[in-house]
Amino acid sequence: MxxxxxxxxxxxxxxxxxxxGSKSESNRLLILQSLYPEISLQNLSNSRDTLVLQEVLLSKERIIDVGHAGTAMRFLTAYLALNTKTPVILQGSNRMHQRPIEVLVDALQSLGAKITYLNNQGYPPLKIEPSVITKGEVYLKASVSSQYITALMLIAPKLNNGLKINLIGKITSFPYLTMTSQLMKQAGFDVKFNNQVIRVFSSKSVSSKQITIxxxxxxxxxxxxxxxxxxxxxxxxxxxxxxxxxxxxxxxxxxxxxxxxxxxxxxxxxxxxxxxxxxxxxxxxxxxxxxxxxxxxxxxxxxxxxxxxxxxxxxxxxxxxxxxxxxxxxxxxxxxxxxxxxxxxxxxxxxxxxxxxxxxxxxxxxxxxxxxxxxxxxxxxxxxxxxxxxxxxxxxxxxxxxxxxxx
Missing domain, CATH: 3.65.10.10 (Enolpyruvate transferase domain)
Incomplete structure (x- = not known):
């Protein structure tokens, strides 16, 4: 006190x-950088949430604890569903295990991801197993946290067919989705955001680029x-x-x-x-x-x-x-x-x-x-x-x- x-x-x-640097921009760009190392970053956030995400992206641990970092929990759920080579457990603080994640997990499962709840249905901790995501279209509610939608957008360029995200209902926190779209375009990805549909096209690689946050x-x-x-x-x-x-x-x-x-x-x-x-x-x-x-x-x-x-x-x-x-x-x-x-x-x-x-x-x-x-x-x-x-x-x-x- x-x-x-x-x-x-x-x-x-x-x-x-x-x-x-902005925590929101930093966390989005760290996911993209991990998927596309051609991207370099300046003025990263010194926030604990960003440091946690950095550490996890470099870690080989099979039990990942993000503590109170909600953005890391959501972004990593999508990232690991696409990118893990071994089964991993993604967990956090007691409060984190009370914060819903079912909307994102449902969307990822509909694409082919292998994710199971270890305790309560709809909430972390999660077990995420290696999977092959082949589908390229998903539907989810737009009235919940924009981070669910952003998490899908960030992994979409690595999918073979990209991803079409159909948003149902009124969009909450619209500027955060616009931010994600603009950052991805700045990094070299092809993103189209029209009304209730976000389309992210597949990209094998991007040109080397330095982004100042x-x-x-x-x-x-x-x-x-x-x-x-x-x-x-x-x-x-x-x-x-x-x-x-x-x-x-x-x-x-x-x-x-x-x-x-x-x-x-x-x-x-x-x-x-x-x-x-x-x-x-x-x-x-x-x-x-x-x-x-x-x-x-x-x-x-x-x-x-x-x-x-x-x-x-x-x-x-x-x-x-x-x-x-x-x-x-x-x-x-x-x-x-x-x-x-x-x-x-x-x-x-x-x-x-x-x-x-x-x-x-x-x-x-x-x-x-x-x-x-x-x-x-x-x-x-x-x-x-x-x-x-x-x-x-x-x-x-x-x-x-x-x-x-x-x-």
């Missing part, structure tokens, strides 16, 4: 920092909040590109209504402030950017903004049930909160309850989002080390904005 408070005197008027936009969302709530007037962030593949680059538009103007210079973002009247009530649909839910909710809490947020259905199967986790911890601070399976509505208190211990539920985004409460009142954060999952330098970077740990 750490206790945090705000020390305005420590802030410079202008500063800079570099956030490591953009820094992580979801991590940047916490920095945008810190910049807004601090007295800092200018901030440079790198390594960011103007035409981002990441859906969470939406933060540029979102924070403009709070007076943060974002401009680009070479591969840097330049953040500056202008005086505006903050909104008092926001209605948000985050179906395309669910990983921003905790950041935005805590911002509303700190600024006393009433928020109605929808499009959160995928949050129930993340590292924790993020909807209920948000409700529980926000109520500790004095908010009035109502939830459904995909909505969060709350009214902020006049003043936040100080010195509350915020549970993080082994969820990195709970720790990082609620740390921002320290700009308003002192707060205690349980298990601060969970940030290593996506943003290991978070606590160090937060110090630039005047947040300090109390002894």
């Amino acid at each position: 750490i206790q945090l408070s705000f020390a305005p005197s420590r802030i410079k008027s202008s500063d800079s920092l570099k956030i490591s 953009e820094s992580d936009w979801t991590s940047a969302s916490y920095i945008y909040v810190a910049f807004l709530l601090s007295s800092m007037q200018k901030l440079r962030l790198s390594l960011y590109f103007q035409n981002s593949k990441q859906g969470d680059a939406y933060v540029v538009k979102f924070f403009k209504q709070f007076g943060i103007i974002t401009s680009y210079y070479e591969n840097e973002l330049i953040l500056e402030k202008e005086n505006v009247a903050f909104p008092k009530h926001l209605q948000l649909d985050l179906i395309q950017t669910p990983d921003l839910a905790q950041t935005f909710a805590v911002l509303g809490l700190v600024l006393g903004i009433k928020m109605d947020i929808k499009g959160l259905s995928t949050l129930k199967i993340k590292e924790t049930d993020r909807i209920e986790a948000l409700k529980s911890e926000m109520e500790k601070l004095g908010a009035q909160v109502k939830t459904t399976v995909d909505t969060l509505k709350f009214t902020s208190p006049t003043s936040l309850q100080p010195n509350q211990l915020i549970r993080t539920y082994q969820d990195h985004r709970m720790a990082m989002a609620f740390a921002l409460v320290a700009f308003k009142t002192s707060v205690k954060i349980e298990a601060p080390e969970v940030v290593e999952k996506s943003y290991p330098n978070f606590w160090r970077d937060l110090q630039k904005f005047g947040i300090q740990e109390l002894a």
Whole structure:
């Protein structure tokens, strides 16, 4: 546990920092690189999830434990179904064994993969055996995690006939599928994404190519909040590109209504402030950017903004049930909160309850989002080390904005 408070005197008027490569881009490209070694990568994420995936892709172990790394679990399920030479067991933490994977396993089994559940139907751990995948078309629900679909897209070029993915129902987290498609095209693969159909064509090899991974936009969302709530007037962030593949680059538009103007210079973002009247009530649909839910909710809490947020259905199967986790911890601070399976509505208190211990539920985004409460009142954060999952330098970077740990 750490206790945090705000020390305005420590802030410079202008500063800079570099956030490591996008976890989402890194994990996708590592799978592609393992299948096609002609691809080289720069600015890989230093997140624990990415390090876990790197280690597994180099490992010859027959029992693979990914811990809390949900992306690794999903991507490796597809990768190993195609690529293992011996039977392997793919497992994770207790929470990982509560996170469903049946939609992806069903899709892979329909293509010819040999995968069995070792404990509970529909959940890890899994036994994956060598198989020959000959079929080239699959159907699956589009309303579940986009990572199931991405996992299939990433292995598709290695299939003899490529893969046609037919999506059923409303697509959730559409920008993540667009990101996968764009990254694959950048690496040299032929991908077509039209309406409810994704077509990935077979590829024996690709030309040698070096890809520079953009820094992580979801991590940047916490920095945008810190910049807004601090007295800092200018901030440079790198390594960011103007035409981002990441859906969470939406933060540029979102924070403009709070007076943060974002401009680009070479591969840097330049953040500056202008005086505006903050909104008092926001209605948000985050179906395309669910990983921003905790950041935005805590911002509303700190600024006393009433928020109605929808499009959160995928949050129930993340590292924790993020909807209920948000409700529980926000109520500790004095908010009035109502939830459904995909909505969060709350009214902020006049003043936040100080010195509350915020549970993080082994969820990195709970720790990082609620740390921002320290700009308003002192707060205690349980298990601060969970940030290593996506943003290991978070606590160090937060110090630039005047947040300090109390002894």
